[in-house]
Amino acid sequence: MDTIVVGAGIAGITAARLLHAAGQRVVVLEARDRVGGRIWTDRTAGFPVDRGASWIHGLTGNPLTGVVAALEMETHEFTVGSFQAAGRPIADYDESRRLLDHEAARRWAGDVDTADALLERIVAASGPGESYATVAERALAATGWEPRRADRVRAFYRHRTEEQCGAEAEQVAAHALDEDAVEGDEVIFPGGYDVLPRALAQGLDVRLGRTVTAVGRTAAGVRVDTEDESFEAARAIVTVPLGVLKAGAIEFTPALPGAVAGPIARLGMGVFNKVFLQFPGRFWQDAVYAIRRHGRAGFPWHSWYDVSAVSGKPMLLTFAGGAWGREIERKTDEEVVSSVLAALREIHGDSVPEPVAHWITRWGNDPHALGSYSYVAVGSSHDDHDALAEPVDGVLHFAGEATCGREPATVHGALQSGHRAAERILGSRLCLTELTRGVTPVR
Known part of the structure; x- marks a missing residue:
């Protein structure tokens, strides 16, 4: 075996596909029963609900743009950029719940x-x-x-x-949002974001239900242990989320050097959860992207996004991040839905009906993620993201959104990190067009 990839999220699938295209023997070990990692499309309702990643954040200069086009994925423009104040139709309500003119x-x-x-x-x-x-x-x-x-x-x-x-302002470093810029429109996926990893995983040796517990470096390369099996190869790429690394869920032998262990300890892992509510009919204004409450009235719920274009049903999406995101993970679905409805009814009154369906994520409680995405915590820096990706003893590599200093917490950042890991292993530049060569679009 040439390379073992730990994790079948977009970073792992990208690295594995590029290495496979270069003729390497690659196996991907994934703890879940599906590919995609934090790209997770729930299709149980008969239409896609993206519980994980939803957007391409900025089409201009984004490597995902060409990949999505090559895979013929349907997109819908939905630009919200950097939690924007304006620029798109937003129904803003003041502290007294009056609509701003x-x-x-x-x-x-x-x-x-x-x-x-x-x-x-x-x-x-x-x-x-x-x-x-x-x-x-x-x-x-x-x-x-x-x-x-x-x-x-x-x-x-x-x-x-x-x-x-996915964190409180007191936890986030002053420079944490320095990279927070979106170039061009943003899009969501009426067909579901998981079309991307499912398409790219075609033809790869992906072993599902394999939870990696240990990675050892030896004179011969690496040994990767799961709960039931062991695999040996010349090298490994570990792409599990930062939350899993911070929890010590994988034992590294010898211990990771300070140059890598330090960034793992210093960077933060945020929690950002989604609450989707499907309603029997539309009660909010036509042609608005979002409903927003201002000032102190906007705690704990402040914004609702109209994602009806994806489901084809009247549906709003709201978010819970940071401390509130962690708190809702301790609540029942009924408590969370009731809380969201109470906030909506403070604006729209009795016109807000009971939802016919709901979806609530709990990424902080997910043992294979232990959070939603990484951030620059107080005491860390953007350099820590890239330092985490530095090869260890020439045989161990790390990839994933947390290892991309320019674009952390994004799908395209994860893709770029997998691309970088593959290039380092092969010692040559790789064109991203290789990623979709021979791939059949998935419907």
Whole structure:
């Protein structure tokens, strides 16, 4: 065996496919009963519900754009970019639950732009141990705004870190969102995102239901142990989520060097959960992307996205990130749904019916993920993402979104990391067109 890939998420499948195309003997070991990892499309309702990744974040210059086109995947434009303040039709409600008119919404978006310009300069001058909360407060203080006006932007910043990092602003490093930019439109997938990993896994030796417990480095290469079997190869690529690495679920022998173990310890693993509600009919405004509550009224639920275009049914999606995301994992489905409905009814009153179906994710409780995606925690830096990917003793490689310093917490970041690992193993540049060569589109 040439290479063992641990994990059949997009990073693992990308690396395995490129190595396989280059003539290597590759086996992929996956703990789940499916490929895709944190790309997970639930089809039990007769239409796709993406419980994990949903978007391509920015089509411009994105390696996923060409891959998706080659696989003939259906897309639907749904640009929300970086938890944006404006730019798309959003129904904004103030603290008294009154809909902002066009001029009020314009002023609100202008306030975010003003504060962001201040924040950018303050972040650039911040120290390595400062949090996003600290620099955000500094920027808001510099505006001189009255409390309610500042509260709206403060709440926006807190929701931004919850969504982008799955963590609280106090946990996130001041520089954590430096890479947080979206170029071009964003799209979602009416046919489900899992079409991507299922298509790319064609022809690969993927062993499902194999939970890796140990990876040993030897003079001959590597030995990878599952609960029932052992595999030996010249090298291994470990692509499990950062949460699994942080939990020590895989024993590495010898122990990982500090250059890799350090980033694992310092980087954070966020929790960002989804709540989908399918309704018997539409009660919200036509032609809006999202419903949003401002200021202190926007806790714990603040935004609902109209994802009816995917399901073909009247459906809203809301999110729970950071501490609230972890808290809902301890609640029953009924408690979570009731809480979301109560917030919606504060805006739309009795016009909000009982949902006919719901879907709730709990990524923090998932033993094969232990979180949703990585983030730059206070005390870490973007360099830690890339340091985590440095080869160990020439035989052990790491890949996955947490190892991509430019685009962490994204599917395209995971894809790029798998591409990088394959190139390092082969010692040559690889064209991504090889990824889809000979692949039959999946429906």
